[in-house]
Amino acid sequence: MMAFVAAMGGEALAAGPAPENAPIVVAQNEGWHPLRPLFRLFGGGRTQKRTVKEVEQKKPVVRRAPVAPKIVEVPKDPDARVILVVGDTMADGVHTGLTSALAETPGLKVEKLVQRSQGLVREPEWPARIIEALETQQVDLVVVMLGADDRRPIQGKAGRLTFRDPEWERAYRDYVQGVVSAVREARKPLIWVGLPPASGPDRRADFLYLNDIYKAQVEPADAIFVDIWEAFLSEAGKYTSYGADVDGTRRRLRTEDGLYFNWWGYRKVAFFVEQPIARILGEGPALDLALPQNDPDFLLLTGIASEEETLAGAEIAPAIPIEGSLQHKLIVEGRALPRVAGRADDFTRPAE
Numbered sequence: 444m445m446a447f448v449a450a451m452g453g454e455a456l457a458a459g460p461a462p463e464n465a466p467i468v469v470a471q472n473e474g475w476h477p478l479r480p481l482f483r484l485f486g487g488g489r490t491q492k493r494t495v496k497e498v499e500q501k502k503p504v505v506r507r508a509p510v511a512p513k514i515v516e517v518p519k520d521p522d523a524r525v526i527l528v529v530g531d532t533m534a535d536g537v538h539t540g541l542t543s544a545l546a547e548t549p550g551l552k553v554e555k556l557v558q559r560s561q562g563l564v565r566e567p568e569w570p571a572r573i574i575e576a577l578e579t580q581q582v583d584l585v586v587v588m589l590g591a592d593d594r595r596p597i598q599g600k601a602g603r604l605t606f607r608d609p610e611w612e613r614a615y616r617d618y619v620q621g622v623v624s625a626v627r628e629a630r631k632p633l634i635w636v637g638l639p640p641a642s643g644p645d646r647r648a649d650f651l652y653l654n655d656i657y658k659a660q661v662e663p664a665d666a667i668f669v670d671i672w673e674a675f676l677s678e679a680g681k682y683t684s685y686g687a688d689v690d691g692t693r694r695r696l697r698t699e700d701g702l703y704f705n706w707w708g709y710r711k712v713a714f715f716v717e718q719p720i721a722r723i724l725g726e727g728p729a730l731d732l733a734l735p736q737n738d739p740d741f742l743l744l745t746g747i748a749s750e751e752e753t754l755a756g757a758e759i760a761p762a763i764p765i766e767g768s769l770q771h772k773l774i775v776e777g778r779a780l781p782r783v784a785g786r787a788d789d790f791t792r793p794a795e
Contacts, residue, residue, distance in 0.1 A: 509694070511706035514539075516546045524583040524724055528555045529573060529622075531562050534588040536704055537636060540713030541586070541720075550726050554580070562592040563618040570621035577629045584723060585626045586716060588636040590653050591702060594646070607652065619660045626666070632723045633666035636716060639675045640682050642701025647682065667719045671712055689714045 526545075528538040538555040545551045556576050558566055569589070576582065597604040597614050604611040626633040635657055638650040654672070661668045675696065677683040684697040688707045696708035704712065717729035 512543070514543045514546055516542070516552075517549050519552045520549045523550050523552045524726075525581055526551060526553045526584050526586060526720065527576060527580075527582045528553060528557070528586045528588070529569075529576075530557060530588040531590075531592055532557075532559045532703060533591050533636075533638075534586075535559060536709035537586065537588050537712055537716065539706070540709035540711070541716060543710055544713045544717050544729075545727060548727055551720075551724065554582075560592055562589050563615065563622070564593045564595050564597055567618055567621075569618070570625040573622060573625040574629070577626070577631060582631060584632045584634070584720060586634045586636065586720075587622060587626070589622070590638055590650075590657070593653065594649050606649075612656070616656055616660060619656060623660055623664045623666060627664050633661070633664070634669060634716060634719050634723075635661045635666060636669045636712065637671055639671055639704075639712070642682050642684075646702075669715055669719065671715050674711070674715065675708075686711075 526541065528534050528541065530537070535555065535557045538553060538557065541553045545553060556572060558572075563569060573585070577585075593615070594606055596606060597611055599610065599614055601610075604614060623633065623635075637654040637657060640647050641650055651672075654670070658668045658670075675683075675686060677686075682701070684695055684701070685693060686696050688694055688696065689711055694707055696704055696711060698705055714729070717727055721727040721730040
């Protein structure tokens with residue numbers, strides 16, 4: 444076989460027989476130029492020769508997105524307590540994050556009541572849906588995350604209400620209160636997860652405005668509002684798609700739209716929800732974080748109580764010192780404590 448290499452100027456030069464298994468040479472003709480001889484004289488303008496292998500190596504490398512871990516749950520106990528996650532698209536992600544977080548906790552299982560892209564504005568019948576769910580299935584705790592899609596007008600009785608207008612706000616507060624009442628009137632603990640920061644200053648300002656509404660309706664009802672805002676900002680307090688995951692690894696946590704989370708982001712949101720769940724139900728991997736044993740200033744929010752806590756109005760039995768102890772001699776027997784040489788209450792004169 445004869446191998447040919449295209450030379451400058453369009454001429455073909457026979458290169459003689461090509462050795463067996465020799466690499467194929469790709470010649471690149473840069474076209475005619477009047478100063479080509481000078482370029483050749485000073486070492487420029489030469490034909491660039493690359494093998495097919497070299498051409499293939501210069502193809503752009505396509506990076507694949509990390510694959511989310513597969514969730515493998517241990518068999519749940521027959522009497523496992525049920526956490527019901529309620530809400531729109533973000534709530535669906537929180538359900539996945541909590542399912543992963545509690546996968547190895549047989550006493551807790553996570554269910555969901557989710558309508559993707561159906562917030563309180565598009566679906567004001569959320570309270571009725573929640574009441575039906577609580578009446579037809581065993582639920583021990585409700586987690587709500589709603590509102591990412593609610594920056595839109597409300598169709599009121601008097602006409603169209605513009606987002607953020609006073610009439611709009613009153614109507615929206617009623618929607619939120621309807622959800623809160625549906626859960627609390629069923630005597631179920633409620634955790635409401637606030638919206639995260641999003642890309643774009645207008646959207647961030649709107650989400651802060653909605654979070655203020657949620658918090659104002661949730662906390663007076665003895666429910667818990669989980670604020671995740673600061674956890675998803677940069678050190679400079681700005682929006683960022685990246686951050687530390689629950690294992691401390693820096694990775695992307697948000698989707699390209701600057702609104703929702705990926706798997707690792709929702710797992711991080713679930714981390715902040717795990718702790719109030721542990722406080723209320725007294726179970727879960729976050730129990731040690733939720734109930735610090737050595738913090739005397741820790742205030743138990745709700746749910747489980749320690750052996751030293753009593754119900755409001757109950758009498759506390761007096762603590763009786765152990766017989767023979769210094770406390771028993773002082774408090775019960777009325778004896779004076781023995782003097783200790785050199786202590787402040789030692790008035791004896793030292794021997795001269």
